Amino acid sequence: MPYRYRDDIAIADVAFEAWGASLEQVFVAAADATMNVMVEDLATIGRSLDLTIELEHDQLDLLLFNFLNELVFLKDARKLLLRVGSLSIRRANSNFILKGVVYGEGLDPEKHPLGVDVKAVTLHRFSLRQTQTGWEAFVILDI
């Protein structure tokens, strides 16, 4: 599990660190960390549909912010629990472009042991940075 919840920060909400060897991997880890707050066992999320997500931003950390927000949006608007199937990030001129396929299925309390709802992704202490071994993100979710 390339993410860890932090007990000592923003105790009324949920803070996590996520990491990966590549930029794409840290996005996938952060998506799972966000979803894992709402569903206790991610393995219960089956693959009944695929969705394409395309996002663009001139700041890499805000691209991650928007990507996580998209998953939170789809949870309410389409009642979908989603994981990342494939994802690529490339640079075009001054922008970063994310193209990804997320997969999942409709939320079903009988099948998915639910945790607590993620209301939003906050920007308090939000960070995405390159380290010697790869990439790390720090995120606080509003519960």
Next chain:
Amino acid sequence: MPVPESVKRISDTVWEIPVSYKDGMRVPGRIYGTEKLMKEMDAGVFEQLSNVACLPGIVKYAYCMPDGHWGYGFPIGGMAAMDPEKGVISPGGIGFDINCGMRLVRTDLTIDDVQPRLRELVDALFRRVPAGVGSTGVIKLSEDEFKEVAEQGSRWCLSEGYAWPEDLQNTEEGGCFRGADASKISRKAIERGFDQIGTLGSGNHYCELQVAKPENIFDDATARAFGFTLPNQIAIMFHCGSRGFGHQVATDYLQLFLSVMERKYNIKVNDRELSCAPFRSPEGQDYFAAMTCAINMAFANRQVILHRIREVFSDVFRKDPRDLGMHMVYDVAHNTAKLEKHEIDGKLREVLIHRKGATRAFGPGMAGLPDQYRETGQPVIIGGSMETGSYLLAGLKSGAEAFYTTAHGSGRTMSRHQAKKMVRGQTLQKEMEGRGIYVRTASWSGLAEEAGIAYKNIDEVVEATELAGLSKRVVRLLPLGNIKG
């Protein structure tokens, strides 16, 4: 953690963060709390409150209530008054769950009526008031109809038969804040929330059956004025907000403010969550209009839930809810920004009050209170943990020093993850049942996260508000049954 050395004690219950604490502070920070509560405040409170004190246009102080704890942007329990002409509006001073709030309903029932039907009542509430991740309500609306809800709030509920006229009088601003404009909300916000009216949500949201025992009445005359007249009388308290709609409105404008704050308005903040725009700017005004829509949607949400609660009691006791005396005591909003008139240094001024996890608490005689509470001051509903109980307070004249603001709950002292490590949801449910509290939940882990041990002592929090002159105790309410999101 220990209180930082530079924080000065002003009185038994008032503490000050001086402007020298951090570069850029325009006003000092003021924290209300006893010494014990101050020592329990986490590091986030001092960091975040001093960030708030740096915002352009802030008046007097950046305030934090005794239940203050680490939030994002503002601390939870935070309050700031901004000069509307020179100051800013910030989603980080309101929160994502815009107009998360509390509502309290009294009944003519006593514990003897309810105890034999407790399971039946709680089970029926659990069915009729959807709770948990992704839950949807029964009311099906078109996009245009939803926009009407957002602009009209509780008034929409009245026209649709989900409200009694008196309910609106007993809601802050009649359940409809002025300035809502649905043309300022995004399609995404509507898509996220249009089917969630009448749902509780999750986290610390709940609906609780409570009893007012005679030994827990602190002020008999005010308790009577608030509708508590019988020994062991039953009340229903619930906590929820604007659901996905409000969360998306806040997210949309946070993103917009990030893109214009520095570039267009040359404003720098210490925490990107405090992204803001001048209140009188086009972006600031658009956010105010959209945020007010979310405030009104939350009032409508709580109004529809009240309607469902009345239906449940009516079904179980086979009586009209009016014959059960199911009058609403009051509805308070926690996460709002609002123009209010206050006396500041001897002059009446209009200010933009941000309250984030804090409750308006108007004192006796103030305009804006319904006639029945003109003499008593505003009822203030304080939700405690589901194990320990909650309070009904009244606003005081001396609350003027904090722009008539008080606490909103007990405030967490333990992380959600830590609580889950210490408590199992199923075990907690059984233990609580042994103590006469019947709980239903949409999430076992969510239940564990809300265990009483994760919260500050509510008695100490409300006592601190009383000592500080912000609000006074009227009734302490003990839990009998609870539904959790």
